[in-house]
Amino acid sequence: MNESKGALTEAVYYILISLYTPLHGYGVIQNVEKLSGGRVKLGAGTLYGAINTLLTRGWIVECGESGERKKEYIITQSGRRAVLDEIDRLQELLDNGRQVVSETTQTQETE
Amino acid sequence: MKKKANRITKTVICLTIDQEEEYLNKMCAQGWKPVKIMLGLWFTFEKCEPGEYIVRVTTGIDPKGSKASRERRERMIEFLTDSGAEIVPETNVDAKTRIYAVRPASMGDFEINTDIDALIADYTARRRYHIGWSVATALLFVVGLLEGTWMATMYRAPEGTYVDLACACLEFIAAALLLLTFVCLLLPIPSYTRKIRKLKEQRQIEE
Numbered sequence: 001m002n003e004s005k006g007a008l009t010e011a012v013y014y015i016l017i018s019l020y021t022p023l024h025g026y027g028v029i030q031n032v033e034k035l036s037g038g039r040v041k042l043g044a045g046t047l048y049g050a051i052n053t054l055l056t057r058g059w060i061v062e063c064g065e066s067g068e069r070k071k072e073y074i075i076t077q078s079g080r081r082a083v084l085d086e087i088d089r090l091q092e093l094l095d096n097g098r099q100v101v102s103e104t105t106q107t108q109e110t111e
Numbered sequence: 112m113k114k115k116a117n118r119i120t121k122t123v124i125c126l127t128i129d130q131e132e133e134y135l136n137k138m139c140a141q142g143w144k145p146v147k148i149m150l151g152l153w154f155t156f157e158k159c160e161p162g163e164y165i166v167r168v169t170t171g172i173d174p175k176g177s178k179a180s181r182e183r184r185e186r187m188i189e190f191l192t193d194s195g196a197e198i199v200p201e202t203n204v205d206a207k208t209r210i211y212a213v214r215p216a217s218m219g220d221f222e223i224n225t226d227i228d229a230l231i232a233d234y235t236a237r238r239r240y241h242i243g244w245s246v247a248t249a250l251l252f253v254v255g256l257l258e259g260t261w262m263a264t265m266y267r268a269p270e271g272t273y274v275d276l277a278c279a280c281l282e283f284i285a286a287a288l289l290l291l292t293f294v295c296l297l298l299p300i301p302s303y304t305r306k307i308r309k310l311k312e313q314r315q316i317e318e
Contacts, residue, residue, distance in 0.1 A: 011226050025186065026193030043225035044190035044212075045169055048183060049232050070189060 008086045012050050014040055015060075016075055016083050022063050024070040025051070054079070117158035119143065124152065127299040128168050128209065128237055135166040135211070148201040148211060165221040167196075167212045170236040184210065187223075196221070208240060227314045231307055238303040245296040248289050255286030 008016070011032075018031040028051075029042045042050075051073065054060040059079030063072050075083070125131040135145050135154070143156035144164050171187065173179035188198055191212045199211035214221045224230045259282030266275035 009226060009228065025190045029190065029194060041220065041222075041225060043223045043229065044187050044194065045224040045233055046226045046229040047190055048186050049229045050226075051186075070193075071186075 007089060008082065009050075010040060011042055011046050012054065013083070013086055015042075015047070015050050015054065016079055019060050019073055019075040019079070022072045022074045024072045026070075028073075118146070118155060120153055120155045122153055126295050127241075127302075128170065129299075131209075132166060132168040135168070139164045139166055139213075144213060145199050145211065148199055150202065151209070162216055164213050165216050166199075167214075167221055167223045169210050169212075169223045169233060170208060170240065171210050172208050172236045172240060180208075191223070227310050227317075231310050231314075234303050234307050234310070238300055238307070241296050241300050241303070245293050245300075248293040248296060252286050252289040252293055255282050255289055259283040259286055 014032040014035060015028055018028050018035065023031060025044075025047055029047060032040050032042050051060070055062070055073075057078075058076060059082055060073045060075050063074040065071055123134060125134055131151070138145065138154075138156055139159070140162050142159055142161040142163075144159040145154055145166060146157045147155040149155075169187065171180060171184035173183040187210055191210070192198060194214070195218050196212040196214040199213060201209065201211060212221075212223070224233050259279050262275050262279035262282055265271050266273075266279060
């Protein structure tokens with residue numbers, strides 16, 4: 001994962017938006033799969049690594065335990081800010097990409 | 112190879128986790144599901160349908176120390192079992208550093224590390240494991256060699272007995288075995304280093 005103002009990985013982005021409501025590990029795996037239409041399947045190692053990094057960075061916190069002593073997590077204020085920054089960054093990527101592609105296509109069509 | 116009804120126990124030496132995983136999946140493809148592993152050498156299998164299960168092996172080691180490793184192991188087992196995998200009971204000399212997960216192939220693809228960062232972390236932990244144990248065996252080899260030499264000197268002395276000679280031989284045999292183990296532990300390190308370097312290069316252009 002990159003620095004706080006850099007790009008988030010797909011796994012981290014989906015984990016963060018899943019944790020707007022408290023979830024335990026497997027809940028996150030299921031929610032990410034649902035949100036991505038089955039495309040992103042988080043492995044246990046990926047989830048563990050990402051959760052640890054996010055806890056260290058203070059973007060998520062533990063918020064209690066569900067049944068069978070499973071830890072639940074929730075996003076923090078700084079985590080929400082990181083998500084908003086990422087949405088802005090993705091929007092910029094889309095806008096720039098679309099603009100360049102449409103301009104090039106128009107130029108080629110007029111030629 | 113021991114055989115009991117629908118169970119077999121095989122003695123296999125795998126130098127790396129990758130080889131172990133490959134071997135276990137080969138057995139699953141032939142209709143043998145791993146049910147118990149002892150010291151990373153004796154694998155007990157139970158009859159199943161060929162290709163019914165997929166096996167994944169990972170490290171339970173966290174570079175932050177033993178407390179973090181215990182936490183990692185607990186959480187990984189929680190995530191894996193919740194995802195429908197069974198954990199194969201294992202007894203090992205190095206305090207359960209590996210996690211063996213078995214999941215029905217009918218549940219779809221089964222991967223433990225699904226992003227580059229997790230793969231790098233896993234290979235780094237595997238490399239650290241090999242480096243740690245190769246340093247330990249190298250030290251024990253030197254101790255064994257020195258003790259063997261000292262015993263041989265004792266035998267050559269006027270008051271030396273055949274007991275000193277036997278002890279010297281035993282020490283040299285133990286030292287030779289330790290040297291062999293050291294080489295086996297050392298061999299996979301360059302391949303892990305190459306894999307980590309390749310993954311880091313890959314991360315520069317994709318997640």
